[in-house]
Amino acid sequence: FIASTCARSLRIQPGVGRRAQPNAVLEKVFTSITKNPDSRHLDGLSKQLDWEVRKIQRWFRHRRNQDKPSTHTKFCESMWRFIFYLCIFIYGFRFLWQSPWMWDTRHCWYGYPYQVMTPGLYHYYVTELAFYWALMFSQFIDIKRKDFLIMFIHHLATVSLISFSYVNNMARVGSLVMCVHDASDFLLEAAKLANYAKYQRLCDFLFIVFSVAFFITRLVIYPIWVLNSTMFESWAIVGPYPSWWLFNFLLLVLQVLHIIWFYLIGCIAVKAMLRGKV
Numbered sequence: 049f050i051a052s053t054c055a056r057s058l059r060i061q062p063g064v065g066r067r068a069q070p071n072a073v074l075e076k077v078f079t080s081i082t083k084n085p086d087s088r089h090l091d092g093l094s095k096q097l098d099w100e101v102r103k104i105q106r107w108f109r110h111r112r113n114q115d116k117p118s119t120h121t122k123f124c125e126s127m128w129r130f131i132f133y134l135c136i137f138i139y140g141f142r143f144l145w146q147s148p149w150m151w152d153t154r155h156c157w158y159g160y161p162y163q164v165m166t167p168g169l170y171h172y173y174v175t176e177l178a179f180y181w182a183l184m185f186s187q188f189i190d191i192k193r194k195d196f197l198i199m200f201i202h203h204l205a206t207v208s209l210i211s212f213s214y215v216n217n218m219a220r221v222g223s224l225v226m227c228v229h230d231a232s233d234f235l236l237e238a239a240k241l242a243n244y245a246k247y248q249r250l251c252d253f254l255f256i257v258f259s260v261a262f263f264i265t266r267l268v269i270y271p272i273w274v275l276n277s278t279m280f281e282s283w284a285i286v287g288p289y290p291s292w293w294l295f296n297f298l299l300l301v302l303q304v305l306h307i308i309w310f311y312l313i314g315c316i317a318v319k320a321m322l323r324g325k326v
Contacts (some may be wrong), residue, residue, distance in 0.1 A: 055123045058245045067114055071107065073097060078111050119244050126240040132179060133234035136172075140227040143168050149220045153277035156220040157285040169219050176226050177210045202305050209298045216291050221278055225299070228270050232261040252320075259313055266306040275299060 073096065082089065085108060090101045097104070149155035184203035187196065206229075213222035239254035278296055286292075 050127070052120070052124055054127060055120050055244075058123075060120050060123050060244060067110065069107070071097075074104070074107055074111070078108065083108065083112055123241060123244040126237045126244065130234055130237035130241060133230055133237060136175060136179070137227070137230035137234060139175075140172055140223065140230060143172060144223060144227055147220075147223075150224070153221070153224070153273065154281050154285060156218075156224070156277055157282050160282075160286050161217045163217055163220065165217070165219060169223060172223060172226070173210065173214055173219055177207065177214070180206045180210065198305060198308060202302070205298055205301050205305070209295070209302070212291070212295060212298070216295070218295065221274065221282075224274050224277075225270075225302075228265050228274060231265045232258055235261055255317075259317065262306075262313065263310060266303075267310060270306065271303060275303065 074093065077085065077089070077093065085093065085104070090104055093099070093104050094101050144150040147155075180203055184200065184207060187200060187203065209225065210222060213219060213225075235254060235258035239251050239258055242248075242251035242254055275296075278299055282292065
């Protein structure tokens with residue numbers, strides 16, 4: 049309701065563009081055979097319906113557009129994600145600011161595995177876990193994106209990491225991982241909101257800030273601060289144990305995904321600059 053109200057205040061109205069006229073034959077082809085018919089299918093449908101090929105192509109184009117989410121729908125989705133990412137980042141950062149392991153990551157391993165799970169840390173964990181479970185399942189019904197497979201692997205790895213670290217009482221270092229990831233996510237959603245509202249300059253600025261934040265948090269802080277602690281400090285203080293190998297493997301999977309995403313971010317930035325936009 050709040051997101052929809054904000055969208056309307058920015059003159060982003062719900063609904064889709066022109067709808068394809070009802071046609072049982074074309075609808076059956078669209079739903080069961082192909083959404084992008086080739087010349088052979090077009091010629092056959094043209095003879096069957098006594099329509100021009102161009103008219104059939106127009107029908108399929110309108111029909112495909114019907115299934116695409118409207119700008120209003122995308123704005124609302126980005127709005128609730130922005131609110132969550134921003135709130136959980138503020139909560140996590142405020143909590144970690146008062147925690148000794150933020151300032152000295154070796155405290156993640158002192159006394160391990162007999163560390164107390166404080167109420168603040170528990171609420172941080174449960175909230176993040178519930179959110180990523182919801183993202184993993186809603187991905188199949190939400191807006192389909194080009195990076196669907198990469199995002200699914202990310203959500204699966206994230207849920208596995210949060211659950212695994214919770215069960216093995218690695219919540220201290222897990223809270224660092226979550227905070228590092230949340231630091232840039234809300235900036236991306238803010239840039240999307242500005243784009244949907246057609247505030248191009250604000251969108252460009254937020255995207256640049258997001259790119260810088262993503263690089264610093266996930267390609268600098270994450271490997272130097274977090275991976276260094278999980279791979280080397282834990283080895284020196286606690287020593288290797290069976291779950292240590294799996295935990296670090298999942299963290300390395302995330303690092304590989306970070307590199308892939310930053311490459312995609314770079315590609316988007318280059319294409320935008322070639323079009324005369326940031």
